Amino acid sequence: MSTNKSVSLLKAVKPYKQGWRIQVRLIHSWRQKTIYGGDSLEMIFADVTGDKIHCSCKRTYIQRTQRDLRLGEWHMIDVFSLSNATGQYRTTNHTYKMSIIEDTKISKSSYVCDDKFFRFADFEEIGNGTLKTHFLIDVIGQVTSLRDIQTVQVSGKDKKKVEFRLLDSSGQSIACCLWGKYAEQLDDHRQQTKDPNMVCLIRFAKIGFYRGEVQVTNAFDASLILFNPELPETLGLTNVEHNELALALIDPKKEKRVTRYQAEDWNDVDIKSISEINMATMEEDCKIICSIESIDTDWSWFYQGHDSCKKRAILIKSNSGNLASNEKPVFWCTSCRTNVTSVSPKFKLHLVVKDDTSTCKLMILDTIGKVIVGCEAVELWDGSYDEIEDPDVLPQPIKDLVGLSFCFGVTLGSENVSGGSEIFLVSQVLSGDKLLQIETNSEPITHVTDGSSIMSGGEVSAPEKNSQSSEEGSSTPFSKRKEKDQLEQTSTSKKICTKAIKMEKIKDD
CATH class of the missing domain: 2.40.50.140 (Nucleic acid-binding proteins)
Structure with a gap:
């Protein structure tokens, strides 16, 4: 090397x-x-x-x-x-x-640096909702209001827990609860030191809610707990004045996360704005009308997929590291877990799209990629198995997608609603005799004129959703969301269909 x-x-x-x-x-x-x-x-x-x-x-x-x-x-x-x-x-x-x-x-490495790279969260930001709850945080504070360790039943098993509050240098406090081995560590330290001004540092702690108040807890086994660490922050945390007005916050998404099931017909699902799907609090399928702003070149535009199962196949390198010109490459299929040779490039496009309200990122797999690009991925492939060195070098048909408007059927999965993923899976593209109507009182969609939205030519056949989810980069399996949702559809951006879908190239004014 x-x-x-x-x-x-x-x-x-x-x-x-x-x-x-x-x-x-x-x-x-x-x-x-x-x-x-x-x-x-x-x-x-x-x-x-x-x-x-x-x-x-x-x-x-x-x-x-x-x-x-x-x-x-x-x-x-x-x-x-x-x-x-x-x-x-x-x-x-x-x-x-x-x-x-x-x-x-x-x-x-010969590099020397003892920095532990702590980034302590501000207590006020924890309490006012500024911090996203799906990111773990580092917190440090003086332990107050420490209760005795308890043994409680969790899923039929005994589990230790201890509750207390952490106090920062300004006197703000937050509720804390440690579980399992972390609770035992704190209890052991208290008994051994009898320290009335104990400082506790929780690394990779999660923000939760308990009885209407924000609460910091350990994140399963991912957290790390330290007592009286040798840090500048520790010196400022002894004997601080206690502010009794502890921070409290109601979970803004409490009782709003409702699982919604897949509609059987894409014509029956709502059209939503991008700002709506970015703020989604329940799993569902919807349509968005958008224009492609750019290709996200952080990702390769294709992957080598096993022709049988469509899953990613990884090239097995020879001992020399190079592939001879007359040597047939062998791949390891990540799904079939066996060596295979029948592989070919499959589309996996990452797009940045926009409408009048916001922008978002979409992922498009091979079935739909072939439709919007107009050819098979193998037709655009240069035949090399070497890694991409310049991701901005793209085939022209993919570059030509920029500026086009589409109506996409988008799946909002659990990874988006509760998992923090900002990439949405495209499950359908609508065209042909799948017509869209837009209510006259609805908000305009950027670059979509006369109610039209892309794709000329014949109807795009709806891909089987189970097969879509079996491809590289799939989202939550649709088999888990079979039943129809009975909730009233209340989206203010729901639109009805009137005009045929066309392909149009966006012209600059």
């Missing part, structure tokens, strides 16, 4: 390729086991600027990764994959999440 390879900052890494090199410090790690993901090693890295990224390592690579990484040390990491960072509780605000893969190389 070349030692002259340039080092990238975390803010620069993007998922269009895997061949990045980063210099990072391991600031936290923990083991995690889930029903769906199995056993994994979760890690948080920070670079020299303090930017952080979450990294996940599957069981296959845990042993070698633990051998090469040491907590608190700086390392060089070469070659890794990146995916969209989602989840109800995210450890960093980085757009992407790292994964250790077969080709990942880890080596020691």
